[in-house]
Amino acid sequence: MTATAEHTKDSPITGDILTVAREQVLDRGVGLSEDQVLQVLRLGDDRLDDLLALAHDVRMKWCGPEVEVEGIVSVKTGGCPEDCHFCSQSGRFPTPVRSAWLDIPGLVKAARETADSGATEFCIVAAVRGPDARLLAQVRDGIKAIRESGNDIQIACSLGMLTQEQVDELVAMGVHRYNHNLETAKSHFPQVVTTHSWEERWDTLRMVREAGMEVCSGGIIGMGETDEQRAEFAVQLADLDPHEVPMNFLIPQPGTPYEKYEPIEGKDALRVVAAFRLALPRTMLRFAGGRELTLGDLGAEKGMLGGVNAIIVGNYLTNLGRPAQQDIDMLADLKMPIKALSDSL
Template sequence: MNVQANSSLSRWQTLADQVLSGYQITRSEGLEILNASDDELLEMLAATFRIRKQYFGKQVQLYYLKNAKSGLCPEDCGYCSQARGSQAEIPKYRMLNEEKLMDGAKAADEAKAGTYCIVASGRGPTDKEVEHVASVVEKIKSTYDLRICCCLGLLNEDQAQRLQQAGVNRINHNLNTSRDYYDKICSTHTYEDRIQTLKVARDAGMELCSGLIVGMGETPEDIVDTTFELRNLEPKSIPVNFLNSIEGTSLEAVDELDPRYCLKALCLFRMANPASEIRIAGGREVNLRSMQAMGLYAANSMFVSDYLTTKGQSADADYEMIADLGFEVIISGHEVEAGSEPPKLAAQSESC
């Protein structure tokens, strides 16, 4: 590390001091974080929390996700239950109509989520689908005080411009893994295709949301490479997913994560991207298990309710976890007091 510490227990506080002074961690330091002894984890989390607190206090931002189009995908991403070749038993339906998407916005508002995420399977949307989503977003914006994040696959310039004009705040398009490992998980589009979609989204004036999936057989070096690629892109939000191996997918037998490694990965992303929102995303319940709450010492946002084709922890349990930490849920700049009664979520529909 740049400044020598007297012991392994103090080196993480030393690194946090440097990051808070504007220092950017190196690749070797990133690997040190991931490869650190489990005995150092509590000290690492304490140091990481100082960075999180500097930029985000004790605030937690909630996201509510709507699977707007399920299955029927021509892409072969190995982790995905909706991919071509997947035998996973999931609902399959085309783009939800306006009523169903508005129901999702209502559920997001009732869940006290600041951001409503509209996600659609497929390589990329048709112009007709983009126009449909844009039209619904305009109605959502006139009805609810919600930020909108769309994840629709590969976008061209005209599509990105239309979404921005409709009021979409942010585009999600995850890198998922490193350049070197990407062809091990997908062959139907390239890493550069994903970079290009992020570029057109930014050029259209929207914020970027881009992250990865940890636990797909990649090396610690791959995770660090992805961390630094994201640092160069400067996304506003970085979702850190942990592989939830789904029966019927090509990665169904991959199960290599433990909660401690997941926490180290969250520490890595916070130390490498101190001012970015770090979100604990898919797979947190399966992989962090009883240590979920500890992830919020590094991350400052999370999904509430369900994911695309898998169930999440109940909203009540999420709110209780946040309250137990003494943290506050933030909605459009307003705090929800810790210990207040959690909102009740409407059930998500899995049909058009």
């Protein structure tokens, strides 16, 4: 499956937005414009079930029934020099998280446990502005050890902002997908991060794409952004044309500037997920951090029937998720097949 950036920037909004979306997105595969996404985000709760049903139909038509399952592990935790206001791993905030490294045997063990859970994707994550020589050596040795252990799980990385030389190194290591979240709309980004720019993140993703790796980029919902900025973000992601978009919901972290933020309402979260599906009809949309807090167990099922076609199982770096088997069982109950490893290669 490949993503597409095909969407309408200036589509006239005529008639009921769900009727328009059914013809434009479901029938023709053309993502909604920014104004259209905003109309979806402003639909009342009485239209939510219809919206979710349409988003599910779009997902089934343009992506198919399979769900990609992924596990993630932090190879370097805490002590990050950046000031992302949502993140407990920033060294600038008085959070409980302390800097730590995962050794190679621990990385191999985590990859094996991820594969045993039924996942086909394993993402190595580090809390850094960008990788230094030590981190790249750790990743290189870790990937080599994972392969030598007989584990052929797909390996992705999330190591911050990259230079062209570092992009080329990751390609040579066999990393097939790179995650670097834009986090939020360009207009809202300066309120979320001040130590680097939205454009710097975009430049890393551009280099990743040009090098042939799959692009994974999403963000966090619930960081004080407006509906207008959520619509802006959806269309900016469509312009990026990522293979995958992780959908996170803010988990307020002690010690961070956002520690007193209230999690968004479950219905609002589902509305956002469905709206992003209608903006990105062919893109892998992945449930990620915060879904348990925001949606609860039943909400996860509703989201899987509202446009989502990928999921992270287990824990989320410094936050606990629900047991991986619970999600695997949920997919079985929903009769949603897990994407086979051979289909990901």
